[in-house]
Every structure is written in C-alpha cells, then in structure tokens.
Amino acid sequence: MSEWLIYRGTGAPHDAIADLPAPPPWRAFDGGPVVPSPGPVDDVTERRLGLAGDRAGNRARNHRPGARERELVNAALYLRRPLLVTGDPGSGKSTLAHSVAYELGLGRVLRWPIVSRTQLRDGLYQYDAIGRLQDLQFERAASEPPPYAGEPGGGIGRYVRLGPLGTALLPQERPRVLLIDELDKSDIDLPNDLLNVLEEGEFTIPELERIADRVPEVPVRCDDGSTVVIREGRVRCRAFPFIVLTSNGEREFPVPLLRRCLHLYLEPPDKERLAGMVRAHFGDDAARANDSLIDTFLDRAPGDRRAVDQLLNAIQLTRQADWAQEDDTRRRLTAELLRPLDRTR
Template sequence: MSEWLIYRGTGAPHDGISDLPPAPPWRDFDGGPLVPPAAPLDAATERRLGVQRRQARNHRPGTRERELVNAALYLRRPLLVTGDPGSGKSTLAHSVAYELGLGRVLRWPIVSRTVLRDGLYQYDALGRLQDLQFERVAGQPGRYADEPDGGIGRYVRLGPLGTALLPSAQPRVLLVDELDKSDIDLPNDLLNVLEEGEFTIPELERIADRTPEVRVLCDDGTTVLVREGRVRCRAFPFIVLTSNGERDFPIPLLRRCLHLQLEPPDKERLAGMVRAHFGDTAAERHEPVIDSFLARAPGDMRAIDQLLNAIHLTQQADWPEGDDTRQRLTSELLRPLDRAR
C-alpha cells in the first residue's frame, strides 16, 4: 500500500493521522486555545454505535475512494460523496473516524427546513427569558446569578458543524447527511464557513467586553470555553457531505469540495455489510440473497436496507422445507425502488 495514504481503508485502527503533513498555506488555520480531547464514550453510546462500528470495521473502500479521502485530508477540503441510497456514503465517514481514532462522528441530518445556524449553534432565548421572569416573580436571585452574565452560556449549544470547528489538535469528523434535501439557499450559505473555518455567535459577541469567555455546551455533550463569541478551527475537520444526486449544487460549493461518486457496491462490499450486521458467517449463509440483490437489470435502483430486511426476515421465520414463502418474500423485498409494481 502506498506510503502517502493516511487513511488505508483496512478497518484496523492506527495512529497514522499524526503523520498528516502540514496544511497548504491557504488552508492553514490558527484557532485556539485548543479544546481538550473528547471524553471516552460511555457504555450507552458505545452500544448505540455498535452497528456503526461494525460497519466501519468491515468497510473496504476501492482505490479511488481511498485516494480521494486522503486528498481531502491533505488539502483540508470537504468531500462531497454522491451515490445511490445504500452505497456506503455515510459509512465512509464512520470508517475514517474509526480507523484514524478521531472520535465519534458528528452528524448533521439535513431536511428542507434546515438553515446554516442549525448546524452552527442554537440559542434558547425564550428559555432564558422565561427563567428571568420566574426569578422576578419569586423575588429571588436566579439559579445562575453567580455565573457570568447570568449563565448565558447555559442557553447556547453548538451544533454539529459548530462543534467540528472548535480548535482541536486533530480533526473531528462531520457527516452532513443528504445535503440535496436542503433548501436552495443552504449550499450557498455554507460557502463562507467552509472557506474561513470560523463563525461567530452574536449573542456572545455583544457581551465580549465584559464577559470575554463563556462556557457553552457542544453537540457531543461536552462543554468548552468560547472566547469573544468567536469559534475558529485549528485542524480543519474531515467533512463528508452526502447526496443522493437529487439536485445539482452551485459551482462555488463544488469548487470548495472534492467530489467522490460511489458506484453500487459489489459482492465483496455487500458481504462486508452483511457481516457487520449479522455476524462473521452471515455472508456465506445468505449468499443466495446477496446474489438476488445483485441480479438486477441495468438502471434498477435498490437500497442496502432492502437486502438487510430480507436477510433479517429469512433468519427469523422458520418456514418448512419446500415452502416457497422465503423466495417470494425475498423477491418482494428486493423489488427495484424505481419500478412500478
């Protein structure tokens, strides 16, 4: 394997991220002071991430996928990943985070109502106002009266993108999921943040002269100090923007990203996904179902969820020998998504 590859796609964790060369001068960020490393995951989070961890361990990217991931790491650029549903776009982010030891993936799911601020931070102005009113009615000092500016930081929470841009020694991994579902303005609104690697929180900027440091909550549950209402990264995060190809993106966004088109997974990659969900021997036991999934006419669209559903159902139900129910249901569950009944 080429020595220049930081991410190798082997599914084995290593400390290769420490060998990442310095950023290009035009992508060199100087945010600080550095925030502490993320705390180890608790048992509940580990259980919740169990399937994602197994998928990350079993993910085996192709040569082009591996090379473009490393190019994005070297150049400190986001990676725009397009492909059919179930082609492994989201798994790629988890694979990079797991192999390079970059902590839990920060996920920002996009819907039609999503705006840039949702990813950067949230300020609960209504909650703060209600607390102040209750305190006045009670005639007692507020719960946070002894904290700077009445504990304003308790009403600010950084979003996934805002947390990823905190100044850290190693890059965080951010998954911006299904960007093509967004309002037409969001891709353009992202441009400045992705280029500058920073953003401001106006509510904290306004009080910076009297309270220069405010402790706020992050998307991953930790708390950090924000200075003068400004967040600027040190290590630019590894950002995966996924798209199912349902719309075109503006040229300025494409110019700031590297583009990876994922082809439908082959039998080897499907087998890895099946092992991740159902155990090490599942791919061999369910090889006929995998073959049925792959046996499609040109242009047919199927999602990995269909394959996983079919395998799960055939594992749970105990049909007698000679009953064709298994085959009939498998055919129904693997019906192409873009073909009318």
C-alpha cells in the same frame, strides 16, 4: 499499500493521523486556545452515549473501501477540503465517515442530518431565547437569586449549544469528523450559505459578541455533550475538520460549492462489499448462508435501482421466520422486498 496514505481503509485503528503533513498555506487556520480533542470511542462509550454503538462500530470496522475511495479520502485530509460523496442509497456514503473516525481515532462522528427546513445556523449553534426569557421572569418572581446568577453573563451560556458544524470547528489539534447527511434534501439556499464557513473555518455567535466587552469568556455546551469556553463570541478552527457531505444525486449543487469540495462517486457495491455489509450486521456465517440472496440482489435489469437496506431487510426476515431455503413464502416475500425502487408494480 502506499506510504502516503493516512487513512488506509483496513478497519484497524492506528495513529497515522499524527503524520499528516502541514496544510497548504491557503488552508492553514490559527484558532485557539486549543481545546482537548476527543479520544477514540469504544463500543462501551458509544452505548452509553446512545450512539447505536455496535451497529456503527461494526460497519466502520468492516468497511473496505476501494483504491479510488481511499485516495480521495486522503486527498481531502491532506488538502483540508470537504469531501462530497454521491451515490445510490446504501452505497456506503455515511459509513465512510464512521470508518475514517474509527480508524484514525478521531472521536465519534458529529452528524448533521439535513431536511428541507434546515438552515446554516442549525448546524452552527442554537440559542434558546424563549427559555432564557421564561427563566428571567421566574427569577423576578422569586425571592432568592437563581443558582447561576454568578455565572458569566448571568448564565447566558446555559442557553447556547453548539451544533454539529459548530462543534467540528472548535480549535483542536486533530480534526473532528463531521457528516453532513443528505445535503440534496436542503433548501436551495443552504449550499450557498455554507460557502463562507467552509472557506474561512470560523463563525461568530452574535448573542455572545454583544456582551464580549463585559464578559469575554462564556462556557457553552457542544453537540457531543462536552463544555467549552467561547471567547469574545468567536469560534475558529485550528485543524480543519474532515467533512463528508453526502448526496443521493437528487439535485445539482452550485459551482462555488463544488469548487470547495473534492467529489467522490461511490459505485453500487459489488458482491464482496455486500458480503462485508452482511457480516457487519449479522455475523460471519450470515454472508455464506445468504450467498444466493446476495446474487439475487445483484441480478437486476439495466436501470433498476435497489438499496442495500432491501437486502438487509430480506435477510433479517428470513432469519427471524426461519424459513427453509426452498420455502415458497420465502421466495415470494424476498421478491417483494427486493423489488426495484423505481418499479411500483
């Protein structure tokens, strides 16, 4: 394997991220003071954090990217550029982010799921103005000062929480992994709204900027549950995060966004990758036991679209129902579950 690869796609954790060369001068960032980087996330920690640890961990460990996939991931790491990953549902777009985080020991993936109502601020931070107003009203009616009356800014930090993108942009020595999932589901303005943040690697929190002359440091909560101190209402990264933007190809993106990203198209998984996905979910024996079902999944007419979820559903139902291999019910339901997505009849 080439020595320049930081991410190797082997599924084995290592510390090669420490060998990542300095960024290009136009992608160097100087945020600070440095905040602690998260340590590797093991299965126990993932379960405690409610991260569906076994599933995410197994998928990350069993993901085996092809040469082009490995090369573009490493190009994004070297150049400090986001990676726009497109492909059919179930092709491994989201799993790629988990694989990079797991192998390079970069902590849990910060995930920002996109819907049609998502705005840039949702990813950067949330400020609970209504909650603060209600608490102020209760305070005025109470005879004793609230327990956080002595906190900076009267406890304003209690009402500010950094979002996934905001947390990823904290000044850390090692990059965080951020998954911006299904960007093609967004409002038409969000891709353009992202441009400045992705280029500058920083943002401000106006609610904290306004009090910066009186309260320059305010502790706030992050998307991963940790607490950091925000200085003068400004967040600027130090190590640009490894950002994976996924798209199912349902829309085109503006050229300015494409210019700031590297683009990776994931081909539909072949038999070897499908067997790896089955092993990740059901164990080593499941891939051998369902070899014919994998072949059935791959046997499709030109233009037919199927998602890996359909194959996993068919295997799960087969295992739970304990049908015989030649059972008519098994064959009939398997055909229904593996029906091409663009065919309604």
